[in-house]
Amino acid sequence: MNDFVNQFWNWYVILLVLISIVACGVLLWTQSSPPPAGKVDTTGHVWDETLEEYNNPLPKWWMWLFYITVIFGLVYCALFPALGAYQGILNWSSGGQHAKEIEKVDAQIKPMYDKYLKMDLKALAADKEGVETGKRLYLTYCMQCHGADARGAKGFPNLTDNDWLWGGEPAQVVETISNGRMGVMPSHAQLGAETIKDLANYVRSLSGLTADSVRVAKGKEAFNSVGCSGCHGPEAKGTQALGAPNLTDKTWLYGNSEATIIETITKGRNNQMPAWKEFLGEGKVHVLAAYVLSLGGGSK
Ligand code: HEC
Ligand code: HEC
Numbered sequence: 001m002n003d004f005v006n007q008f009w010n011w012y013v014i015l016l017v018l019i020s021i022v023a024c025g026v027l028l029w030t031q032s033s034p035p036p037a038g039k040v041d042t043t044g045h046v047w048d049e050t051l052e053e054y055n056n057p058l059p060k061w062w063m064w065l066f067y068i069t070v071i072f073g074l075v076y077c078a079l080f081p082a083l084g085a086y087q088g089i090l091n092w093s094s095g096g097q098h099a100k101e102i103e104k105v106d107a108q109i110k111p112m113y114d115k116y117l118k119m120d121l122k123a124l125a126a127d128k129e130g131v132e133t134g135k136r137l138y139l140t141y142c143m144q145c146h147g148a149d150a151r152g153a154k155g156f157p158n159l160t161d162n163d164w165l166w167g168g169e170p171a172q173v174v175e176t177i178s179n180g181r182m183g184v185m186p187s188h189a190q191l192g193a194e195t196i197k198d199l200a201n202y203v204r205s206l207s208g209l210t211a212d213s214v215r216v217a218k219g220k221e222a223f224n225s226v227g228c229s230g231c232h233g234p235e236a237k238g239t240q241a242l243g244a245p246n247l248t249d250k251t252w253l254y255g256n257s258e259a260t261i262i263e264t265i266t267k268g269r270n271n272q273m274p275a276w277k278e279f280l281g282e283g284k285v286h287v288l289a290a291y292v293l294s295l296g297g298g299s300k
Contacts, residue, residue, distance in 0.1 A: 004084065004085055009084070010084035010085045011084065012084075013083065013084040014083045014084040014086065017077065017082065017083055018077070018083070021070055021073045021074060021077070024066075024070055025067070025070045028063060028066050028067060028070070031057055031058070032057050032058070032063050033057065034056070034057055035055075035056075040054060041054065041055040041056070042054055042055055043055045079092075080092055081093065110283075112133075113281075113283025113284065113286075113287070114283065116130055116133070116283060116286055116287050116290075117282065117283050117286050121170040121173075121174070121286070121289055121290050121293060122170065122293065124286070124287070124290035125290040125291070125293040125294040126294070127290075130287060130290055131290065131291055131294045133287050134287045134288055134290050134291025134292075134294070135291055137280075137284055137287060137288050137291070138150070138288060138291050138292075141276070141280070141288075142288070146158075146159055150292075150295050154253075154254060154255060155253060155254060155269075155271060157253060158251065159292050159295055160295040160296055161251060163245075163246065163249055163251040164240065165181070165183060165238075165240070165243045165244075165245055165253070166181050166240055166243050167240040168293075170289065170293060172240070173289045173292050173293060174285065174286070174289045176273060177276050177277075177285050177288055177289055177292070178275065178276065178277040178282075178285050179275045179277060180272065180273050180274050180275030180276070181243055181272070181273040182243075182270075182271070182272050182273075183243040183244075183269065183270070183271040183272070183273075184243075184268075184269075184270055184271075185231075185244070185264065185268050185269040185270075186268045187266065187267050187268035188226070188265050188266065188268070189266050189267070191222070191226060191265075195218075195219075195222050195226070196262055196265050196266055197215060197258075197262060198215045198216075198218040198219035198222055199219045199222055199223060199226075199228065199261075199265055200219070200258050200261040200262045200265060201215035201216050201219050201258070202215070202216050202218075202219025202220050202222075202223055203219070203236070203247050203261050204256065204258065204261065205219075206236055206247050206248040207247070207248055207249060207250055207256065209256060223236065231244040232244045232245070232246075232247055235248070236248050253269075253271075254269065276288070
Protein backbone atom coordinates (compact mmCIF):
# COMPACT_ATOMS: atom_id res chain seq x y z
CA MET A 1 0.00 0.00 0.00
CA ASN A 2 1.41 3.33 -0.99
CA ASP A 3 0.55 6.23 1.27
CA PHE A 4 1.29 9.55 -0.39
CA VAL A 5 0.30 12.71 1.40
CA ASN A 6 -0.80 14.23 -1.87
CA GLN A 7 -0.89 13.65 -5.62
CA PHE A 8 2.23 15.71 -6.23
CA TRP A 9 4.55 13.02 -4.82
CA ASN A 10 2.64 10.31 -6.63
CA TRP A 11 3.26 11.97 -10.02
CA TYR A 12 6.77 13.00 -9.03
CA VAL A 13 7.70 9.33 -8.53
CA ILE A 14 5.85 8.17 -11.66
CA LEU A 15 7.54 10.77 -13.89
CA LEU A 16 10.96 10.22 -12.34
CA VAL A 17 10.79 6.49 -13.01
CA LEU A 18 9.37 6.76 -16.54
CA ILE A 19 11.69 9.58 -17.62
CA SER A 20 14.71 7.67 -16.33
CA ILE A 21 13.79 4.49 -18.21
CA VAL A 22 12.96 6.34 -21.45
CA ALA A 23 16.12 8.43 -21.13
CA CYS A 24 18.18 5.22 -20.95
CA GLY A 25 16.56 4.07 -24.21
CA VAL A 26 17.19 7.40 -25.92
CA LEU A 27 20.81 7.44 -24.77
CA LEU A 28 21.32 3.95 -26.21
CA TRP A 29 19.69 4.97 -29.49
CA THR A 30 21.84 8.07 -29.95
CA GLN A 31 25.01 6.12 -29.21
CA SER A 32 24.26 3.15 -31.41
CA SER A 33 24.80 4.49 -34.97
CA PRO A 34 28.27 3.64 -36.31
CA PRO A 35 30.38 6.46 -37.89
CA PRO A 36 30.10 6.85 -41.69
CA ALA A 37 32.10 4.17 -43.57
CA GLY A 38 35.77 4.91 -43.90
CA LYS A 39 35.75 7.51 -41.14
CA VAL A 40 37.11 6.88 -37.69
CA ASP A 41 35.62 8.64 -34.69
CA THR A 42 37.88 9.09 -31.69
CA THR A 43 37.23 10.36 -28.19
CA GLY A 44 40.15 12.75 -28.52
CA HIS A 45 42.18 10.96 -25.84
CA VAL A 46 45.79 10.30 -26.89
CA TRP A 47 48.50 8.42 -24.99
CA ASP A 48 52.17 7.80 -25.79
CA GLU A 49 51.89 10.35 -28.65
CA THR A 50 49.99 8.10 -31.11
CA LEU A 51 47.76 5.82 -29.08
CA GLU A 52 44.21 7.08 -29.69
CA GLU A 53 40.93 5.91 -28.16
CA TYR A 54 38.27 5.03 -30.75
CA ASN A 55 34.70 6.04 -30.11
CA ASN A 56 32.94 2.99 -31.62
CA PRO A 57 29.40 2.04 -30.64
CA LEU A 58 28.91 -0.99 -28.38
CA PRO A 59 28.62 -4.39 -30.10
CA LYS A 60 25.10 -5.03 -31.41
CA TRP A 61 24.33 -8.00 -29.10
CA TRP A 62 25.36 -5.95 -26.12
CA MET A 63 23.23 -3.04 -27.25
CA TRP A 64 20.23 -5.36 -27.57
CA LEU A 65 20.73 -6.66 -24.07
CA PHE A 66 20.37 -3.07 -22.87
CA TYR A 67 17.26 -2.51 -25.01
CA ILE A 68 15.74 -5.67 -23.53
CA THR A 69 16.32 -4.40 -19.98
CA VAL A 70 14.60 -1.11 -20.90
CA ILE A 71 11.60 -3.00 -22.33
CA PHE A 72 11.59 -5.31 -19.30
CA GLY A 73 11.53 -2.25 -17.03
CA LEU A 74 8.52 -0.77 -18.80
CA VAL A 75 6.59 -4.08 -18.82
CA TYR A 76 7.41 -4.56 -15.11
CA CYS A 77 6.12 -1.08 -14.29
CA ALA A 78 2.88 -1.86 -16.10
CA LEU A 79 2.29 -5.20 -14.34
CA PHE A 80 3.52 -4.54 -10.79
CA PRO A 81 3.19 -1.65 -8.33
CA ALA A 82 6.31 0.28 -9.31
CA LEU A 83 4.88 3.69 -10.28
CA GLY A 84 3.79 5.77 -7.31
CA ALA A 85 0.38 4.66 -6.06
CA TYR A 86 -0.43 2.72 -9.27
CA GLN A 87 -1.31 -0.89 -8.35
CA GLY A 88 -0.23 -2.55 -11.60
CA ILE A 89 -2.31 -4.69 -13.98
CA LEU A 90 -1.75 -7.88 -11.94
CA ASN A 91 -2.91 -6.15 -8.73
CA TRP A 92 -0.09 -7.90 -6.86
CA SER A 93 0.97 -6.87 -3.37
CA SER A 94 3.42 -8.41 -0.90
CA GLY A 95 0.71 -8.32 1.79
CA GLY A 96 -1.70 -10.13 -0.56
CA GLN A 97 0.90 -12.76 -1.40
CA HIS A 98 1.61 -13.29 2.30
CA ALA A 99 -2.10 -13.67 3.06
CA LYS A 100 -2.47 -16.20 0.23
CA GLU A 101 0.47 -18.26 1.48
CA ILE A 102 -0.91 -18.26 5.02
CA GLU A 103 -4.30 -19.34 3.66
CA LYS A 104 -2.66 -22.19 1.76
CA VAL A 105 -0.74 -23.42 4.81
CA ASP A 106 -3.84 -23.09 7.01
CA ALA A 107 -5.84 -25.16 4.53
CA GLN A 108 -3.09 -27.81 4.62
CA ILE A 109 -2.95 -28.08 8.41
CA LYS A 110 -6.66 -27.59 9.09
CA PRO A 111 -7.59 -31.30 8.75
CA MET A 112 -4.90 -32.18 11.30
CA TYR A 113 -6.18 -29.66 13.86
CA ASP A 114 -9.77 -30.66 13.16
CA LYS A 115 -8.79 -34.21 14.06
CA TYR A 116 -7.13 -33.04 17.29
CA LEU A 117 -10.10 -30.83 18.19
CA LYS A 118 -12.36 -33.89 18.12
CA MET A 119 -10.07 -35.65 20.62
CA ASP A 120 -10.61 -35.36 24.35
CA LEU A 121 -7.80 -33.30 25.93
CA LYS A 122 -6.67 -36.11 28.22
CA ALA A 123 -6.52 -38.54 25.30
CA LEU A 124 -4.63 -36.00 23.22
CA ALA A 125 -2.18 -35.45 26.10
CA ALA A 126 -1.35 -39.16 25.85
CA ASP A 127 -1.09 -39.11 22.05
CA LYS A 128 2.57 -39.09 20.97
CA GLU A 129 2.02 -37.25 17.71
CA GLY A 130 -0.31 -34.70 19.31
CA VAL A 131 2.18 -33.98 22.09
CA GLU A 132 5.00 -33.57 19.54
CA THR A 133 2.88 -31.02 17.66
CA GLY A 134 2.09 -29.25 20.94
CA LYS A 135 5.76 -29.13 21.85
CA ARG A 136 6.64 -27.48 18.53
CA LEU A 137 3.94 -24.85 19.13
CA TYR A 138 5.10 -24.41 22.72
CA LEU A 139 8.71 -23.83 21.62
CA THR A 140 7.52 -21.19 19.16
CA TYR A 141 5.04 -19.25 21.29
CA CYS A 142 5.53 -19.99 24.98
CA MET A 143 9.19 -20.77 25.57
CA GLN A 144 10.36 -17.18 25.92
CA CYS A 145 8.35 -16.77 29.13
CA HIS A 146 7.94 -20.27 30.60
CA GLY A 147 11.33 -21.62 29.50
CA ALA A 148 12.24 -24.41 27.02
CA ASP A 149 11.63 -27.04 29.73
CA ALA A 150 8.41 -25.25 30.90
CA ARG A 151 9.82 -24.94 34.41
CA GLY A 152 9.27 -21.20 34.42
CA ALA A 153 11.31 -18.48 36.07
CA LYS A 154 10.74 -15.74 38.63
CA GLY A 155 7.28 -14.35 37.87
CA PHE A 156 6.59 -17.02 35.22
CA PRO A 157 4.95 -20.15 36.61
CA ASN A 158 6.35 -23.63 36.29
CA LEU A 159 3.95 -25.64 34.10
CA THR A 160 5.32 -29.07 34.98
CA ASP A 161 4.40 -29.14 38.69
CA ASN A 162 1.19 -29.86 40.54
CA ASP A 163 0.88 -26.32 41.77
CA TRP A 164 -1.53 -24.28 39.69
CA LEU A 165 -2.33 -20.60 40.05
CA TRP A 166 -5.42 -20.84 37.88
CA GLY A 167 -6.14 -24.56 37.98
CA GLY A 168 -4.93 -27.66 36.18
CA GLU A 169 -8.26 -29.11 35.06
CA PRO A 170 -8.36 -29.38 31.24
CA ALA A 171 -11.07 -26.70 30.98
CA GLN A 172 -9.12 -24.33 33.23
CA VAL A 173 -5.91 -24.75 31.23
CA VAL A 174 -7.79 -24.12 27.97
CA GLU A 175 -9.36 -21.00 29.49
CA THR A 176 -5.92 -19.75 30.67
CA ILE A 177 -4.36 -20.15 27.23
CA SER A 178 -7.41 -18.92 25.28
CA ASN A 179 -8.23 -15.74 27.15
CA GLY A 180 -5.10 -15.08 29.17
CA ARG A 181 -4.95 -14.35 32.90
CA MET A 182 -4.19 -11.33 34.98
CA GLY A 183 -2.72 -11.99 38.40
CA VAL A 184 -3.22 -8.94 40.61
CA MET A 185 -1.85 -8.74 44.13
CA PRO A 186 -2.59 -5.22 45.46
CA SER A 187 0.02 -3.11 47.23
CA HIS A 188 -0.22 -3.15 51.04
CA ALA A 189 2.33 -0.44 51.81
CA GLN A 190 -0.29 1.30 53.97
CA LEU A 191 0.07 -1.46 56.62
CA GLY A 192 3.47 -0.12 57.62
CA ALA A 193 6.85 -1.85 57.72
CA GLU A 194 6.32 -3.63 61.05
CA THR A 195 3.02 -5.33 60.18
CA ILE A 196 4.40 -6.26 56.77
CA LYS A 197 7.40 -7.89 58.44
CA ASP A 198 5.04 -9.82 60.75
CA LEU A 199 3.06 -10.98 57.73
CA ALA A 200 6.21 -12.04 55.88
CA ASN A 201 7.30 -14.12 58.90
CA TYR A 202 3.87 -15.72 59.08
CA VAL A 203 3.91 -16.53 55.35
CA ARG A 204 7.37 -18.11 55.72
CA SER A 205 6.24 -20.18 58.71
CA LEU A 206 3.39 -21.62 56.59
CA SER A 207 5.84 -23.54 54.45
CA GLY A 208 8.13 -24.53 57.28
CA LEU A 209 10.77 -21.85 56.76
CA THR A 210 12.57 -20.26 59.70
CA ALA A 211 10.58 -17.37 61.19
CA ASP A 212 10.43 -15.26 64.35
CA SER A 213 7.68 -16.86 66.48
CA VAL A 214 6.47 -13.58 68.02
CA ARG A 215 6.10 -12.04 64.56
CA VAL A 216 4.41 -15.22 63.27
CA ALA A 217 1.66 -14.91 65.92
CA LYS A 218 1.10 -11.22 65.09
CA GLY A 219 1.27 -11.93 61.36
CA LYS A 220 -1.32 -14.70 61.61
CA GLU A 221 -3.76 -12.30 63.20
CA ALA A 222 -3.07 -9.58 60.66
CA PHE A 223 -3.44 -12.06 57.76
CA ASN A 224 -7.13 -12.39 58.57
CA SER A 225 -7.81 -8.88 59.80
CA VAL A 226 -6.28 -6.92 56.89
CA GLY A 227 -7.88 -9.07 54.20
CA CYS A 228 -5.09 -11.32 52.90
CA SER A 229 -7.38 -14.25 53.62
CA GLY A 230 -10.02 -12.73 51.34
CA CYS A 231 -7.90 -13.77 48.35
CA HIS A 232 -5.49 -16.38 49.65
CA GLY A 233 -8.11 -18.12 51.76
CA PRO A 234 -8.33 -18.38 55.58
CA GLU A 235 -5.80 -21.23 55.56
CA ALA A 236 -3.69 -19.45 52.94
CA LYS A 237 -4.13 -22.34 50.54
CA GLY A 238 -4.90 -20.04 47.63
CA THR A 239 -7.93 -19.31 45.43
CA GLN A 240 -7.70 -20.46 41.83
CA ALA A 241 -10.56 -18.26 40.64
CA LEU A 242 -8.39 -15.22 41.50
CA GLY A 243 -5.04 -16.74 40.63
CA ALA A 244 -4.04 -16.18 44.28
CA PRO A 245 -1.27 -18.68 45.03
CA ASN A 246 -1.21 -21.24 47.79
CA LEU A 247 1.18 -19.80 50.38
CA THR A 248 1.61 -23.04 52.34
CA ASP A 249 3.50 -25.04 49.72
CA LYS A 250 7.13 -25.03 48.61
CA THR A 251 6.44 -23.45 45.21
CA TRP A 252 7.13 -19.76 44.89
CA LEU A 253 6.36 -17.49 42.00
CA TYR A 254 8.63 -14.70 43.19
CA GLY A 255 10.79 -16.20 45.92
CA ASN A 256 10.63 -17.11 49.59
CA SER A 257 13.29 -14.90 51.15
CA GLU A 258 11.93 -12.51 53.77
CA ALA A 259 13.04 -9.57 51.62
CA THR A 260 11.18 -10.84 48.52
CA ILE A 261 7.99 -11.54 50.45
CA ILE A 262 8.17 -8.07 52.03
CA GLU A 263 8.58 -6.62 48.54
CA THR A 264 5.55 -8.59 47.27
CA ILE A 265 3.35 -7.41 50.14
CA THR A 266 4.57 -3.80 50.07
CA LYS A 267 4.49 -3.11 46.34
CA GLY A 268 2.00 -5.75 45.18
CA ARG A 269 2.41 -7.74 41.97
CA ASN A 270 0.84 -7.46 38.54
CA ASN A 271 1.34 -10.37 36.23
CA GLN A 272 -0.13 -11.12 32.85
CA MET A 273 -0.47 -14.27 30.81
CA PRO A 274 -1.36 -13.15 27.27
CA ALA A 275 -4.51 -14.41 25.48
CA TRP A 276 -3.89 -16.67 22.46
CA LYS A 277 -7.28 -17.65 21.04
CA GLU A 278 -7.51 -14.83 18.50
CA PHE A 279 -3.94 -15.23 17.35
CA LEU A 280 -3.56 -19.01 17.25
CA GLY A 281 -7.13 -20.24 16.81
CA GLU A 282 -9.01 -22.90 18.75
CA GLY A 283 -7.18 -25.88 17.25
CA LYS A 284 -3.70 -24.77 18.24
CA VAL A 285 -4.86 -23.72 21.72
CA HIS A 286 -6.37 -27.19 22.16
CA VAL A 287 -3.11 -28.88 21.20
CA LEU A 288 -1.10 -26.53 23.44
CA ALA A 289 -3.37 -27.27 26.39
CA ALA A 290 -2.83 -30.99 25.78
CA TYR A 291 0.92 -30.39 25.74
CA VAL A 292 0.78 -28.50 29.05
CA LEU A 293 -1.27 -31.35 30.56
CA SER A 294 1.23 -33.90 29.21
CA LEU A 295 4.00 -32.24 31.21
CA GLY A 296 2.78 -34.17 34.22
CA GLY A 297 1.38 -31.32 36.27
CA GLY A 298 -1.86 -33.16 36.81
CA SER A 299 -4.80 -31.36 38.36
CA LYS A 300 -5.07 -30.24 41.91
C1 HEC B 1 4.74 -12.87 27.76
C2 HEC B 1 5.01 -13.98 28.63
C3 HEC B 1 4.16 -15.23 28.46
C4 HEC B 1 3.98 -16.00 27.34
C5 HEC B 1 4.55 -15.75 25.94
C6 HEC B 1 3.19 -17.11 27.73
N1 HEC B 1 2.86 -17.03 29.04
FE1 HEC B 1 1.78 -18.36 30.12
N2 HEC B 1 1.90 -17.17 31.73
C7 HEC B 1 2.63 -16.00 31.82
C8 HEC B 1 2.48 -15.44 33.13
C9 HEC B 1 3.15 -14.18 33.63
C10 HEC B 1 1.63 -16.30 33.84
C11 HEC B 1 1.17 -16.15 35.29
C12 HEC B 1 0.04 -15.21 35.39
C13 HEC B 1 -0.26 -14.94 36.83
O1 HEC B 1 0.67 -14.65 37.58
O2 HEC B 1 -1.42 -15.04 37.22
C14 HEC B 1 1.30 -17.39 32.94
C15 HEC B 1 0.47 -18.44 33.26
C16 HEC B 1 0.25 -19.55 32.46
C17 HEC B 1 -0.53 -20.72 32.85
C18 HEC B 1 -1.23 -20.91 34.18
C19 HEC B 1 -0.31 -21.59 35.16
C20 HEC B 1 -0.97 -21.86 36.46
O3 HEC B 1 -0.22 -22.15 37.40
O4 HEC B 1 -2.21 -21.79 36.55
C21 HEC B 1 -0.50 -21.59 31.79
C22 HEC B 1 -1.16 -22.94 31.71
C23 HEC B 1 0.28 -20.95 30.74
N3 HEC B 1 0.72 -19.73 31.19
C24 HEC B 1 0.52 -21.50 29.51
C25 HEC B 1 1.12 -20.81 28.46
C26 HEC B 1 1.18 -21.31 27.11
C27 HEC B 1 0.67 -22.64 26.63
C28 HEC B 1 1.81 -20.34 26.37
C29 HEC B 1 2.07 -20.34 24.87
C30 HEC B 1 0.92 -20.30 24.03
C31 HEC B 1 2.14 -19.26 27.27
N4 HEC B 1 1.70 -19.57 28.52
C32 HEC B 1 2.79 -18.11 26.87
C33 HEC B 1 3.38 -15.43 30.82
C34 HEC B 1 3.46 -15.89 29.52
C1 HEC C 1 -7.00 -9.00 45.87
C2 HEC C 1 -6.48 -10.31 46.20
C3 HEC C 1 -5.25 -10.38 47.07
C4 HEC C 1 -5.05 -9.88 48.31
C5 HEC C 1 -5.99 -9.03 49.14
C6 HEC C 1 -3.74 -10.32 48.70
N1 HEC C 1 -3.16 -11.06 47.73
FE1 HEC C 1 -1.31 -11.89 47.81
N2 HEC C 1 -1.51 -12.42 45.88
C7 HEC C 1 -2.64 -12.28 45.11
C8 HEC C 1 -2.36 -12.75 43.77
C9 HEC C 1 -3.38 -12.80 42.63
C10 HEC C 1 -1.02 -13.14 43.75
C11 HEC C 1 -0.24 -13.67 42.55
C12 HEC C 1 0.29 -12.48 41.80
C13 HEC C 1 0.84 -12.86 40.46
O1 HEC C 1 0.27 -13.74 39.83
O2 HEC C 1 1.83 -12.25 40.10
C14 HEC C 1 -0.50 -12.93 45.09
C15 HEC C 1 0.80 -13.22 45.47
C16 HEC C 1 1.23 -13.20 46.78
C17 HEC C 1 2.54 -13.64 47.22
C18 HEC C 1 3.65 -14.21 46.34
C19 HEC C 1 3.67 -15.71 46.38
C20 HEC C 1 4.79 -16.32 45.59
O3 HEC C 1 4.63 -17.51 45.25
O4 HEC C 1 5.80 -15.68 45.30
C21 HEC C 1 2.58 -13.45 48.58
C22 HEC C 1 3.73 -13.80 49.50
C23 HEC C 1 1.31 -12.87 48.96
N3 HEC C 1 0.53 -12.73 47.84
C24 HEC C 1 0.96 -12.55 50.26
C25 HEC C 1 -0.14 -11.77 50.56
C26 HEC C 1 -0.37 -11.18 51.85
C27 HEC C 1 0.51 -11.36 53.06
C28 HEC C 1 -1.53 -10.46 51.75
C29 HEC C 1 -2.17 -9.58 52.80
C30 HEC C 1 -1.41 -8.42 53.16
C31 HEC C 1 -2.01 -10.62 50.42
N4 HEC C 1 -1.16 -11.42 49.72
C32 HEC C 1 -3.17 -10.05 49.96
C33 HEC C 1 -3.86 -11.78 45.52
C34 HEC C 1 -4.06 -11.13 46.70
